[in-house]
Amino acid sequence: MSLYILHENDDWMPPLRAALDEAAVPYTEWFVTDGHFDVTSPPPEGVFLNRMSASSHTRGHHVSVSHTRQLLAWLERHGRRVLNGLHAFELEMSKVHQHAALTQHGLRTPATRAVAGGPEAWLAAAKDVPTPFITKHNRGGKGLGVQLFRSYDAFAQAVDAGTIDPPADDILLLQQYVEAAAPFITRCEFVGGTFQYAITSDTSEGFELCPAEACRVDGPTCTVDGDDSLFALRTDVPQDLIAQYAQFLQAERIDIAGIEFIEDTEGRVWTYDINGTTNYSPDVEAAHDVSGMAAVADLARRALKDATAAPVA
Structure with missing residues (x-):
């Protein structure tokens, strides 16, 4: 039985590979870009580690998120153990979802307005947002789209100049700036x-x-x-x-x-x-x-042990 790693960025893999090799965890990489899978057949036996990134589109992998969403649903319907499964993935892909969940659990979050659409919608939504505020992408990663604006006029100038990149999912966030x-x-x-x-x-x-x-x-x-x-x-x-x-x-x-x-x-x-x-x-x-990837490898090892002992759906 193997660990299957769903990912789209080979540059991030060496530390994880080294940790898995050190822990003697067998693994197979599943590079998720375009491609296909048979939804009428069961997935391979094993444990699946979801490493799909919200910033995948910045590396030209524009279908990776949609592809991963379908793969995770397929895997979980067949009872496979997925580390950072579909529910976690949906939180990863949406800061709106994150903020709602964090607030529900009593954690303080900055006031945030989600804006669907393009520049005209951004300008209309920002008119009554207290300044200063920051912009960010709802589906981001790596700080994508984060800019600080101390006045509405400065924001309008940036919009007119085209210096605000459109988000991958068409949702721009206007968020309270915390000093x-x-x-x-x-x-x-x-x-x-x-x-x-x-x-x-x-x-x-x-x-x-x-x-x-x-x-x-x-x-x-x-x-x-x-x-x-x-x-x-x-x-x-x-x-x-x-x-x-x-x-x-x-x-x-x-x-x-x-x-x-x-x-x-x-x-x-x-x-x-x-x-x-x-x-x-x-x-x-x-x-x-310290080693975060060593901890990830140990988690994968334990998950594989549990999956081996459990009946496969």
Whole structure:
């Protein structure tokens, strides 16, 4: 019995491959772009790890999300164990869904307006949105579409200039800007319901903050905990917040995720993003002897053991 990895970005795979090899977990990669599968036949026996990214369209894989949505439904109808299954995937693909779920679980989120349509709809929706606000894509990843506007006029000028990229799902978010006490956000990593560690991400150079090594080839040089570091380990995240996040992930059936929050000038915590296709900073992990992918490999190993012992549908 094998682990099947659903993904569309080979650049993100080396750390996971290395961790699975180290843990002796057998795996097969399922590169999900265009293609086909027989819906009248059962899926292969095994456990499936969903690594499909909300930003897949930025790599030319425009059908990957739709393809994955159908695959996950097929797999789950046949009783296959899917790590980050369809419910988790729908949260991953929609920040509107995320915010509704976070609010339902008592977590503070920024005020957000979802706008369907193009530039005219954006301008109409923004007229009574308090400033400053930020734009972001409902289906984003990597900080796609995030821009800060301190006035409606500045927003209108950007719309007229065509500098706001249209979202992949046609839903643009206008979101309350939270003034941070310091220019960083915090990301808490969880695997299998267990908190792994937290990192801070420096936002002073922008909001595209994927920590994976492959995502910063053309970006600034990062040195861990040094003057040029974008990412650093954080050890003082409140335990009650970690517990609240763990309860949230369990309730929402999310196996693997990084949850991001920001603290404002009054010390309040605002949670704003859940990333199920989580990547890990190799520099931070090397400096502090931690490994998110090792935890993912162990989760896969345990899931395979459970699936082997259970009858197959």
